[in-house]
Amino acid sequence: xxxxxxxxxxxxxxxVYKHKPGAEKDRTHYCPGCGHGILHKLxxxxxxxxxxxxxxxxISPVGCSVFAYYYxxxxxxxxxxxxxxxxxxxxxxxxxxxxxxxxxxxxxLAAIGGxxxxxxxxxxxNMVVFFVNNAIYGMTGGQMAPTTLEGQITTTTPYGRNVKTxxxxxxxxxxxxxxxxxxxxxRTSLHDMPNIRKTRAAVRKAISNARDKKGFSFVExxxxxxxxxxxxxxxxxxxxxENMIPRFPLETFRDDSEDTPAIERPVPVMDPDEVKRILExxxxxxxxxxxxxxxxxxxxxxxxxxxxxQGIMSAGIALANVGMEYGYNVSWLPSYGPEMRGGTANCSVxxxxxxxxxxxxxxxxxxxxxxxPSLEKFExxxxxxxxxxxxxxxxxxxxxxxxxxxxxxxxxxxxxxxGNTRVQSMVSVGAFAAVTEMFDPGEIENLMTSLFKGKxxxxxxxxxxxxxxxxxxxxxNFS
Amino acid sequence: MxxxxxxxxxxxxxxxxxxxxxxxxxxxxxxxxxxxxxxxxGFHFSEYVGEGCIGCGNCFYTCPExxxxxxxxxxxxxxxxx
Ligand SMILES: Cc1ncc(C[n+]2csc(CCOP(=O)(O)OP(=O)(O)O)c2C)c(N)n1
Ligand code: SF4
Ligand code: SF4
Ligand code: SF4
Numbered sequence: 001x002x003x004x005x006x007x008x009x010x011x012x013x014x015x016v017y018k019h020k021p022g023a024e025k026d027r028t029h030y031c032p033g034c035g036h037g038i039l040h041k042l043x044x045x046x047x048x049x050x051x052x053x054x055x056x057x058x059i060s061p062v063g064c065s066v067f068a069y070y071y072x073x074x075x076x077x078x079x080x081x082x083x084x085x086x087x088x089x090x091x092x093x094x095x096x097x098x099x100x101x102x103x104x105x106x107x108x109l110a111a112i113g114g115x116x117x118x119x120x121x122x123x124x125x126n127m128v129v130f131f132v133n134n135a136i137y138g139m140t141g142g143q144m145a146p147t148t149l150e151g152q153i154t155t156t157t158p159y160g161r162n163v164k165t166x167x168x169x170x171x172x173x174x175x176x177x178x179x180x181x182x183x184x185x186x187r188t189s190l191h192d193m194p195n196i197r198k199t200r201a202a203v204r205k206a207i208s209n210a211r212d213k214k215g216f217s218f219v220e221x222x223x224x225x226x227x228x229x230x231x232x233x234x235x236x237x238x239x240x241x242e243n244m245i246p247r248f249p250l251e252t253f254r255d256d257s258e259d260t261p262a263i264e265r266p267v268p269v270m271d272p273d274e275v276k277r278i279l280e281x282x283x284x285x286x287x288x289x290x291x292x293x294x295x296x297x298x299x300x301x302x303x304x305x306x307x308x309x310q311g312i313m314s315a316g317i318a319l320a321n322v323g324m325e326y327g328y329n330v331s332w333l334p335s336y337g338p339e340m341r342g343g344t345a346n347c348s349v350x351x352x353x354x355x356x357x358x359x360x361x362x363x364x365x366x367x368x369x370x371x372x373p374s375l376e377k378f379e380x381x382x383x384x385x386x387x388x389x390x391x392x393x394x395x396x397x398x399x400x401x402x403x404x405x406x407x408x409x410x411x412x413x414x415x416x417x418x419g420n421t422r423v424q425s426m427v428s429v430g431a432f433a434a435v436t437e438m439f440d441p442g443e444i445e446n447l448m449t450s451l452f453k454g455k456x457x458x459x460x461x462x463x464x465x466x467x468x469x470x471x472x473x474x475x476x477n478f479s
Numbered sequence: 480m481x482x483x484x485x486x487x488x489x490x491x492x493x494x495x496x497x498x499x500x501x502x503x504x505x506x507x508x509x510x511x512x513x514x515x516x517x518x519x520x521g522f523h524f525s526e527y528v529g530e531g532c533i534g535c536g537n538c539f540y541t542c543p544e545x546x547x548x549x550x551x552x553x554x555x556x557x558x559x560x561x
Contacts (some may be wrong), residue, residue, distance in 0.1 A: 007539040007550040026495060030543060032522070033499035037543025044545065071545070193505045193537045200540065226499070233499040 012044025012053050013071050020070040029067055033233025035190045035223025036065050036132060042196075042203045043101070043130070044072065049204075052211055056099040057091050059084045061113065063105030064138045074101075082113020085120035088127045096265075099210045100127040107137040110146035110170050117176075124181030124215040126263055128206040131172060131218065134225035135244060142228035146170040149243055154228075169247050173220045177253040182216045183260045184209055185253040189222035191240035195250070205257055213262040222248055289326045289443055291353075297387075297436035299352035301361040303378050304428070306370025306391070308336070308345045311425025315368070316347035318429050318451050322439050323351035325447060331359035344373060351438065366435070368428050370411065375399060387435050389428065407435060407478055414469050423466035430470025435478075441471040487534025487553045489527045495547040498522035502538035502548060511538060 017025045030037045047053045057075035060068035061084040069076030075098070079087045084102040092100040102120075109117050109131050117129065136154055137143040143156040147169050151160040161169075173187045184206055188199040199221055206217035222244050224236035231239065302319070306312045313334050320332040333348040348361035365386040369375035372395045379388055384403040393412035409431050415424035433439040445464045452460055489511065491502070496518065502525050503511045510531040518524045525538075525547075534552045542548040 003554070005552050005555040007536050007548075007552065009546040009549075013545050026546065027497075027544060032497035032543075033501055034543050037545070038541065041540070041543070041545055193541060196540050233501050234504045237501070237504070 010041065010044035010048045012047035012056075012073055013040075014073045017070045020067070028071060030064065031225075031227045033224055033226040033236060034064070034138075035134060035221065035225070038190050038196060039130060039132060039199070039203070039221055039223065040065075040068070040071060042200045043103075043207070045200075046204045046207045047072075047074065047099075050208065050211060052099050052207075055097060056101060057088075057095075058101045058103055059088050059091065060103045061108050062139070063108045063132075065103055065105060065132065066139065068103055082108050082111070082116055084108070085113065085116045085125070085127070085129065088129075089120050089123070089125045092126050093265075096126070096213065099207065100125075101207070101210070102127055102129045104129065104131055105138065105145075106131070106133045106135065106147040106172075107140075107143075107145045110172055114146075117172075118179070121176050121182050121216050121218065122179050124183075124263070126210060126213050126215055128210045128217045128219065130203075130206075131220040132223045133172070133220055133244075133248065134223045134228065135169070136225050136228040138225045138228045142225075142230075147172070147248075149247055152243075171248060173218065173248075173251070173253050176218050182218055182254060183214050183256045184217040184219075186218070186255070187220040187222070187248060187250050187253070189240055189245065189250055190224060191222065191237040191245075198250075205255075209257050209260075214257060214260045215263055217257075220248070222250075289440075291326050291328070292437055292440075295437040297365070297438055299350075299354075300366055300436055300438070301348070301350050301352075301364045302366040302368060302432070303346055303348055303361050303364045303381070304368040304370070305344070305346035305374030305378050310345075310370045311422060312345045312370065313347055315425035315428050316349045318426070318444075319349050319351065319432060321451060322429075322444055322447060323349075325443075326439065328352060329354065329356045331356045333359040333361075335360075344371075346374065346378070366432075368432065369395065370424070370428070371395065372397060379404075389431055389435065391424075391428075405435075407431065407474065409470070409473055409477075411470070414473060415466060418462060418465055418469065420462055423462050426463045426466035427470035427473075430467035430472075431474050432470075433467070434471045434474035441467055485530070486551050486555050488532045488551055489538050490549045490551065491525050491527060491538075492547050492549075493518050493524040493526070494520070495544055496522060496524035497544055497547070498524055499543065500525070501541045501543070505537040505541040507535060507537065508533055 058072045059077045061079050062081035088100045088102040133147050135147045136145050144154045148161045177185045186202045188202050189195045202219050206219045209217045222240050226233045226236045304312050304316050316332050320330040323330040328351045331350045335346050350356045365383050367378045367382050369390040375390050379399050379401050387405045389407040391411040392408035393410040411424050411427045414427045415421050444467050448460050508531045510528045513523050514526045539548045539550045
């Protein structure tokens with residue numbers, strides 16, 4: 001890097017803060033004397049000097065720096081409170097060549113995000129975390145933070161932080177330093193010029209570590225919040241020196257930057273055959289069934305609902321699997337009540353030729369209600385013209401909807417006649433095939449061995465009969 | 480900018496400055512002062528007194544506002560910025 005001849009606004013910043021609402025697009029929203037601005041400048045300068053502005057992604061969660069994306073001329077993500085290290089993990093894993101910065105306050109990192117930071121640090125994610133410790137919640141008006149000092153007055157500790165009731169100020173660097181993976185762990189401060197320069201050096205080292213893929217660097221910066229502390233800026237610097245440093249000593253806790261080689265992670269491979277093998281789908285995979293071009297339904301979004309134990313989930317899985325055999329895109333999304341058995345259960349199944357987006361059927365074009373509460377609950381969300389199949393053995397009320405096709409079918413009764421109530425789910429699968437005309441019952445029977453892998457022949461035969469009976473009931477009564 | 484000024488010197492944008500005074504406290508030569516005047520946002524802004532700057536860069540690095548302070552260093556050549 002050539003020697004500087006001028007110190008001016010670094011190119012790591014956006015020239016005009018066009019994302020910032022209002023008229024003042026030439027200045028930050030930070031209060032006079034706020035440490036965030038100083039640290040921003042040190043980061044922006046390093047990004048320019050290292051020529052990595054374009055490959056850097058700054059991730060800011062909640063706190064006064066929530067609007068970091070107004071300023072940095074990098075990729076930016078604004079994420080939920082405390083979650084920046086988790087998002088940074090995904091960004092870094094998906095784009096190993098990018099420089100990922102998680103920029104967090106103490107309320108954010110040490111309170112709500114306490115576990116996120118530990119896990120990312122423990123995995124040694126390739127990222128820099130800048131941890132702005134100003135011993136307070138700045139953005140929300142000066143409440144106690146995990147790092148608030150003993151005796152410090154905040155809006156939520158009007159008599160001063162009492163360690164007997166509020167615990168002790170958390171020393172985050174010391175905690176991070178207990179973990180094996182981090183490469184660089186340091187605490188610096190903005191309270192005077194020599195320390196701002198040390199902070200600058202730490203910022204540059206941490207960012208070059210991320211650039212060189214050395215892993216996890218953690219830079220804690222003691223920083224002024226003149227507004228939250230209710231003092232002027234220069235006395236705020238004094239306050240750091242007098243009060244914060246005794247509790248938060250300025251130290252390089254660890255620096256393995258030199259000796260650490262670039263991380264090499266195994267590249268994840270997605271092998272469809274392997275997935276099929278793991279999910280035991282191999283037997284289902286070579287049937288190549290033809291879609292029925294004249295089917296009554298082109299695509300289905302169905303809610304199947306009933307008591308736990310009525311085979312709601314297996315009916316859904318069976319439909320999704322058969323759909324897949326026909327070459328449709330499918331999804332199956334279970335939704336259980338608090339108890340897996342005995343309570344209510346429902347699932348969403350989508351079967352369609354185009355790509356499936358959200359897998360929950362919020363506007364189904366079919367509802368299969370196996371009991372009365374399910375009918376009452378789900379007939380409401382059925383789209384007009386949709387199909388309402390309900391189990392007339394257990395439901396003795398009439399549906400209220402008149403703008404849908406109604407199919408009362410004694411599903412449980414049919415299963416009982418076959419000698420086993422448990423096959424009611426396959427009766428509904430047969431009924432589904434008949435109403436939609438998407439599946440041929442014979443083909444479903446052919447698939448039975450793979451749908452009920454490991455089950456006895458007797459069970460298999462019974463399920464085949466159940467499909468057939470459900471199918472025939474619809475054909476005989478509703479054509 | 481006055482082309483006849485001697486390098487190094489510090490230039491503070493009076494309108495962007497928020498008057499926090501950190502630069503004034505950081506200047507080893509005491510050549511920055513808080514003005515009696517107010518800027519359009521109602522801040523008493525910081526000013527360079529006009530001579531004595533040694534180009535240490537303290538005011539630049541301590542200023543939280545990205546574009547408030549520019550320091551033209553000793554080796555600065557005006558043509559560089561166009
Ligand atoms: C989930 C959630 N909980 C609470 C809040 C409210 N909230 C906004 S900022 C903040 C604390 C910010 O403090 P800190 O991380 O120290 O950043 P600072 O503002 O001091 O820079 C809280 C609790 C929120 N936005 N989202
Ligand atoms: S409240 Fe504190 S942390 Fe937030 S911008 Fe103001 S001085 Fe900075
Ligand atoms: S560069 Fe140094 S000497 Fe010059 S005005 Fe700034 S702080 Fe003072
Ligand atoms: S540090 Fe920046 S904002 Fe504060 S008084 Fe100096 S020039 Fe103005």
